[in-house]
Amino acid sequence: xxxxxxxxxxxxxxxxxxxxxxxxxxxxxxxxxxxxxxxxxxxxxxxxxxxxxxxxxxxxxxxxxxxxxxxxxxxxxxxxxxxxxxxxxxxxxxxxxxxxxxxxxxxxxxxxxxxxxxxxxxxxxxxxxxxxxxxxxxxxxxxxxxxxxxxxxxxxxxxxxxxxxxxxxxxxxxxxxxxxxxxxxxxxxxxxxxxxxxxxxxxxxxxxxxxxxxxxxxxxxxxxxxxxxxxxxxxxxxxxxxxxxxxxxxxxxxxxxxxxxxxxxxxxxxxxxxxxxxxxxxxxxxxxxxxxxxxxxxxxxxxxxxxxxxxxxxxxxxxxxxxxxxxxxxxxxxxxxxxxxxxxxxxxxxxxxxxxxxxxxxxxxxxxxxxxxxxxxxxxxxxxxxxxxxxxxxxxxxxxxxxxxxxxxxxxxxxxxxxxxxxxxxxxxxxxxxxxxxxxxxxxxxxxxxxxxxxxxxxxxxxxxxxxxxxxxxxxxxxxxxxxxxxxxxxxxxxxxxxxxxxxxxxxxxxxxxxxxxxxxxxxxxxxxxxxxxxxxxxxxxxxxxxxxxxxxxxxxxxxxxxxxxxxxxxxxxxxxxxxxxxxxxxxxxxxxxxxxxxxxxxxxxxxxxxxxxxxxxxxxxxxxxxxxxxxxxxxxxxxxxxxxxxxxxxxxxxxxxxxxxxxxxxxxxxxxxxxxxxxxxxxxxxxxxxxxxxxxxxxxxxxxxxxxxxxxxxxxxxxxxxxxxxxxxxxxxxxxxxxxxxxxxxxxxxxxxxxxxxxxxxxxxxxxxxxxxxxxxxxxxxxxxxxxxxxxxxxxxxxxxxxxxxxxxxxxxxxxxxxxxxxxxxxxxxxxxxxxxxxxxxxxxxxxxxxxxxxxxxxx
Amino acid sequence: xxxxxxxxxxxxxxxxxxxxxxxxxxxxxxxxxxxxxxxxxxxxxxxxxxxxxxxxxxxxxxxxxxxxxxxxxxxxxxxxxxxxxxxxxxxxxxxxxxxxxxxxxxxx
Numbered sequence: 001x002x003x004x005x006x007x008x009x010x011x012x013x014x015x016x017x018x019x020x021x022x023x024x025x026x027x028x029x030x031x032x033x034x035x036x037x038x039x040x041x042x043x044x045x046x047x048x049x050x051x052x053x054x055x056x057x058x059x060x061x062x063x064x065x066x067x068x069x070x071x072x073x074x075x076x077x078x079x080x081x082x083x084x085x086x087x088x089x090x091x092x093x094x095x096x097x098x099x100x101x102x103x104x105x106x107x108x109x110x111x112x113x114x115x116x117x118x119x120x121x122x123x124x125x126x127x128x129x130x131x132x133x134x135x136x137x138x139x140x141x142x143x144x145x146x147x148x149x150x151x152x153x154x155x156x157x158x159x160x161x162x163x164x165x166x167x168x169x170x171x172x173x174x175x176x177x178x179x180x181x182x183x184x185x186x187x188x189x190x191x192x193x194x195x196x197x198x199x200x201x202x203x204x205x206x207x208x209x210x211x212x213x214x215x216x217x218x219x220x221x222x223x224x225x226x227x228x229x230x231x232x233x234x235x236x237x238x239x240x241x242x243x244x245x246x247x248x249x250x251x252x253x254x255x256x257x258x259x260x261x262x263x264x265x266x267x268x269x270x271x272x273x274x275x276x277x278x279x280x281x282x283x284x285x286x287x288x289x290x291x292x293x294x295x296x297x298x299x300x301x302x303x304x305x306x307x308x309x310x311x312x313x314x315x316x317x318x319x320x321x322x323x324x325x326x327x328x329x330x331x332x333x334x335x336x337x338x339x340x341x342x343x344x345x346x347x348x349x350x351x352x353x354x355x356x357x358x359x360x361x362x363x364x365x366x367x368x369x370x371x372x373x374x375x376x377x378x379x380x381x382x383x384x385x386x387x388x389x390x391x392x393x394x395x396x397x398x399x400x401x402x403x404x405x406x407x408x409x410x411x412x413x414x415x416x417x418x419x420x421x422x423x424x425x426x427x428x429x430x431x432x433x434x435x436x437x438x439x440x441x442x443x444x445x446x447x448x449x450x451x452x453x454x455x456x457x458x459x460x461x462x463x464x465x466x467x468x469x470x471x472x473x474x475x476x477x478x479x480x481x482x483x484x485x486x487x488x489x490x491x492x493x494x495x496x497x498x499x500x501x502x503x504x505x506x507x508x509x510x511x512x513x514x515x516x517x518x519x520x521x522x523x524x525x526x527x528x529x530x531x532x533x534x535x536x537x538x539x540x541x542x543x544x545x546x547x548x549x550x551x552x553x554x555x556x557x558x559x560x561x562x563x564x565x566x567x568x569x570x571x572x573x574x575x576x577x578x579x580x581x582x583x584x585x586x587x588x589x590x591x592x593x594x595x596x597x598x599x600x601x602x603x604x605x606x607x608x609x610x611x612x613x614x615x616x617x618x619x620x621x622x623x624x625x626x627x628x629x630x631x632x633x634x635x636x637x638x639x640x641x642x643x644x645x646x647x648x649x650x651x652x653x654x655x656x657x658x659x660x661x662x663x664x665x666x667x668x669x670x671x672x673x674x675x676x677x678x679x680x681x682x683x684x685x686x687x688x689x690x691x692x693x694x695x696x697x698x699x700x701x702x703x704x705x706x707x708x709x710x711x712x713x714x715x716x717x718x719x720x721x722x723x724x725x726x727x728x729x730x731x732x733x734x735x736x737x738x739x740x741x742x743x744x745x746x747x748x749x750x751x752x753x754x755x756x757x758x759x760x761x762x763x764x765x766x767x768x769x770x771x772x773x774x775x776x777x778x779x780x781x782x783x784x785x786x787x788x789x790x791x792x793x794x795x796x797x798x799x800x801x802x803x804x805x806x807x808x809x810x811x812x813x814x815x816x817x818x819x820x821x822x823x824x825x826x827x828x829x830x831x832x833x834x835x836x837x838x839x840x841x842x843x844x845x846x847x848x849x850x851x852x853x854x855x856x857x858x859x860x861x
Numbered sequence: 862x863x864x865x866x867x868x869x870x871x872x873x874x875x876x877x878x879x880x881x882x883x884x885x886x887x888x889x890x891x892x893x894x895x896x897x898x899x900x901x902x903x904x905x906x907x908x909x910x911x912x913x914x915x916x917x918x919x920x921x922x923x924x925x926x927x928x929x930x931x932x933x934x935x936x937x938x939x940x941x942x943x944x945x946x947x948x949x950x951x952x953x954x955x956x957x958x959x960x961x962x963x964x965x966x967x968x969x
Contacts, residue, residue, distance in 0.1 A: 024924075027934030028887040028904050034931065055905040060912060 005033045006046050009053045017056070018063050025056055077406075078413070085414035088390065095386055098755045099379055100422045102748055103471070106368070106375035107426030107463060109744065112434040113368040114459055115448060117361050122451035123267040123342035124353070127203045129300050132168070134307050134335035136160075136297040137348060141331055150351045151293035152333065153321050157195065160299055164313055169197040169300040173352060174279055178245040179713050180272070182230045188714045189226065191243070191272045193279035199257075201300050204270055208237050209257020214275045219256025221273040227258045243274075244712050249282050264447055267342035267353035290317075291325035296352045299335070307335035367741055374511060374745065376471040377504040378752035383415075383475035384501055385759045394479060395487035407480035415472030419464055427460075437740070441733035474500075502792060505752065509796030512742075512749035514804030516834060519742035520826030521808045526731050528820045534724075535661025536575060537607025539692045541720035542699050543574055544706070546686050551710055555686050558705040564694045567605040570683035572597035575606060576664060576723040577685070584674070585646040591634060594663060594673040597683075603658065603675060605689045606720075613641050613656030616677040624677065626656040631672035652676065662818070665727035669817035687720070695719060746837060753789065754841045761785065761845050769854035782846050793838065801827065867919075867948055873898070874910045875949060878920055879941045886925070886936040887911065911939055919945030 036045035161170040174193040199211040342355030450456035573596040600616040706715040
């Protein structure tokens with residue numbers, strides 16, 4: 001048996017060894033190996049052979065680059081690549097435009113998405129103490145559910161500052177509200193009670209005043225927006241304002257400072273800052289022990305300290321908290337970095353920081369990656385089929401000594417030129433069209449900016465090379481594979497018959513069909529929701545939130561005097577604005593229901609429609625209830641009017657059933673609801689009913705009346721028909737975004753199809769001319785052209801449309817629980833749009849065939 | 862004096878090459894040293910010393926003819942040059958000279 005040295009070791013030796021001395025080295029090593037087999041055995045010999053090979057790995061034995069390569073003129077070659085690249089781009093303008101525009105559309109979306117995501121990920125980075133500032137988050141187990149709360153015990157802040165030596169700054173944030181008054185200007189304002197360190201911890205820019213202004217509890221700090229409202233012209237510093245808090249306490253303060261406009265990147269903004277000391281004065285009747293939670297506790301550590309070091313201080317305070325508030329027990333505290341707050345705000349309950357749910361960021365990223373893939377597959381398709389035109393060039397390059405590597409490099413360089421142009425155009429598109437359009441439909445405005453020069457350059461380089469390589473790799477490898485002999489003999493056939501490009505095209509149209517069907521289903525549902533009956537009559541109803549019986553009675557008396565007001569009623573809770581969740585008992589079952597406490601007239605004023613029984617009678621029905629159909633079906637009663645249930649220990653008889661109505665906007669499902677008539681006048685809403693045309697007039701009348709009755713409080717009346725406006729606005733934005741995306745997919749798909757057909761037709765122009773000369777009519781030629789594509793489209797539709805439908809129906813169900821079922825229209829419209837746009841794409845090419853003169857086509861060459 | 866100085870291993874290998882006459886190549890040099898001194902060198906060490914000696918002009922080399930041994934790979938044979946012979950002579954002379962000056966009395 002013949003023994004051989006280990007193959008990989010030999011390979012390694014041949015790889016690294018200088019060829020001039022390889023033979024002798026290999027020979028000596030092999031000789032020793034063969035000798036050792038007889039003395040030491042096979043295994044040991046092999047091991048020693050490997051060891052020898054490794055030992056031979058010395059500087060003097062290693063292969064060096066030979067000087068031979070430097071003689072090739074690399075610069076000229078690469079310059080030539082650029083030149084031929086630009087020439088082939090300008091030679092076929094249609095294809096190049098299609099390629100560049102297609103890629104640019106996708107890149108524009110990617111740029112927009114990147115700016116959007118980048119913006120949200122760099123929230124709060126303008127605070128200079130961001131690396132050392134933390135919010136203390138409470139981990140709580142509530143009803144067996146683990147929760148993270150932004151709230152932390154109000155005593156925790158000062159305790160930490162006293163006990164922990166390396167805490168530099170500490171502030172608590174406690175939200176409140178009150179009516180601020182300056183001369184005769186009164187508005188309801190949101191207030192934050194904070195510790196004086198707030199101004200040193202956060203770098204909100206200051207327009208007037210100093211960062212120590214809050215050391216004096218008489219001073220308050222206001223945002224620019226608030227300042228502009230109360231002091232439009234003059235410098236507000238030192239002006240005296242009074243604030244009437246919700247509990248009736250009135251205090252006056254001096255304006256100690258004004259913030260400038262907050263940076264776009266702020267996930268939370270100060271509105272009116274009042275010192276924590278004042279908070280205890282305002283709400284002196286409560287006890288501020290460990291059971292009381294403030295809305296947020298922030299600390300800044302001294303440099304060089306880690307938040308983990310806080311851990312050992314926490315246990316004592318957790319015990320304190322648990323003892324004093326056993327209903328809401330904290331399991332532990334966590335120091336969360338300032339810049340993480342906006343990224344994790346969806347995990348934290350009642351989070352201080354805004355910044356949106358990551359779902360939006362993720363879905364946008366997924367969508368733009370998908371668009372990018374579509375555009376790249378277009379490019380691949382067109383590039384592969386267009387290579388036919390350049391077969392001779394490739395053959396020549398190879399025949400003259402161009403290696404496969406050279407050809408690959410050449411095509412990749414050409415590709416990067418295309419991509420570069422597409423990136424330029426895409427960025428321009430994003431700047432001019434996408435970003436402004438996107439900003440118009442989202443509630444905030446995101447500037448066209450990158451968080452840093454580094455992220456910008458990384459992004460653009462990345463996208464250039466990624467797109468360049470993803471879209472260019474396949475064509476480059478595919479094209480470079482051809483043999484010159486075959487090319488010149490005319491044997492290479494590809495492009496039209498390529499299975500790969502057919503699969504790509506099918507996939508592309510599948511995505512296009514599914515997004516288009518999906519987007520039409522979504523739009524259809526949204527339109528249906530916008531026109532959906534709410535279950536009551538909001539038109540002509542003006543709703544005014546009120547504080548007390550005095551306001552209620554005053555307003556009601558004035559309202560009754562107006563001849564255009566048909567009805568006035570009071571309620572505790574108002575449809576679409578506020579209701580109470582409570583539990584009723586029926587036999588042994590508990591049921592969660594939403595509760596409205598109303599006067600007798602309320603149901604009629606709101607236009608709720610009875611299906612059974614009657615409304616409340618004046619004065620007599622304090623132990624009666626009106627329920628909605630959902631409650632009825634939950635109970636399973638056949639004759640509801642003979643039933644009763646127990647609520648707060650009292651028995652209520654059902655006297656009426658109303659149709660289901662929309663308690664809140666369509667994000668929420670309709671829940672079991674009941675109305676109870678109450679006699680006392682502890683209402684928080686006053687509702688007046690008038691005719692639709694008189695709505696504005698009545699609202700103004702009520703506002704004037706309010707000014708006379710309660711000059712210290714702002715008037716907050718709303719039109720009942722407008723309470724869903726936020727929902728409709730958001731809904732409209734969603735429609736715009738979805739239609740835009742599906743439009744873009746369609747455009748990309750059509751571009752791809754157009755490019756491919758254009759190529760195939762120009763390749764087969766001669767064939768068609770011969771057919772025409774021999775008497776084929778245009779119709780049979782159209783058939784001939786479309787034969788390949790019709791099947792692709794049919795397969796794509798059969799696979800894509802149901803996919804889009806299933807996905808979108810699920811999405812809609814998760815967003816709008818009460819959504820009406822989709823109609824057939826989305827399919828019809830989606831199909832029509834698809835076939836019209838595809839038809840136009842194909843026909844534009846057929847026209848070319850039809851218009852061409854067969855004689856001139858056939859004469860050429 | 863770079864170029865003519867000989868290290869201990871270099872001298873040993875140069876001597877071996879001389880002793881093996883026209884049969885000196887990597888493995889035979891290694892074997893010869895192992896036999897005479899008991900030092901087992903790695904083949905790569907022998908190669909690099911031979912290369913160094915060739916660079917200094919003390920040996921010259923030529924490829925041998927093709928044989929059936931060792932997978933058909935040829936051997937590189939080394940022979941002493943005049944310079945190499947002279948370097949050995951010099952070194953022997955120095956040693957001799959110094960050796961003879963050791964007083965016998967020291968070891969009696």
